[in-house]
Amino acid sequence: MDYDNKPEGYYDNVRQEMIAYLPDNANKIIDIGCGNGAFAEILKQKTGGEVWGIEYMEEEAKIAETKLDKVFAGKCEDYLDELPDKYFDVIYFNDVLEHLTDPYMVLGKVKHKLTPNGVVISSIPNVRYYDTFLKVLFQKDWKYEGHGVMDKTHFRFFTGKSIQRMYEEEGYTILRHEGINKSRSIRPFLYNIPVLFRHMDIRYPQYATVAKFM
Structure with a gap:
């Protein structure tokens, strides 16, 4: 997979909008797909807790080791099998699950790693984002790109509805599920006029989800 040619800042992106979903009482956290640890380091500073990471790219993982x-x-x-059971208050997947061949299996395993009140927090691209959806609908094209919704390293593609269904099929209860990083373009509104604004989900390039295993 072409993970070496990502744009500058890809592995040290601090997802401020995802920090907002962090529970107040989180003490033990793991950031799966932690990059060089920039985001997880902020979580550690914010909570004063214990923060772990898993990172596919070896060089980025070495940097993360100095922070986590x-x-x-x-x-x-x-x-996943090496992680302690019932240990983590939070498991983060920031734009990671779509890169996995079987995200269902991964969610099925990590639920056993959560404390009784622990949560999984994820960000997942929305394939119905207007810029992507219209290329399929009107240009009849499915073009992979270097990053974003149509990242060529994505194995899976999701809508808001299918994200929610994936979690529920793995036994989770959804606590929060909403579009994030809303487009500032007026075009999603214009496209929605003929359908009486029934497809406003196309404004969002990603969905944030907070889920608990019951």
């Missing part, structure tokens, strides 16, 4: 309590380098699927 424990870091695994390699495919997250290779380490």
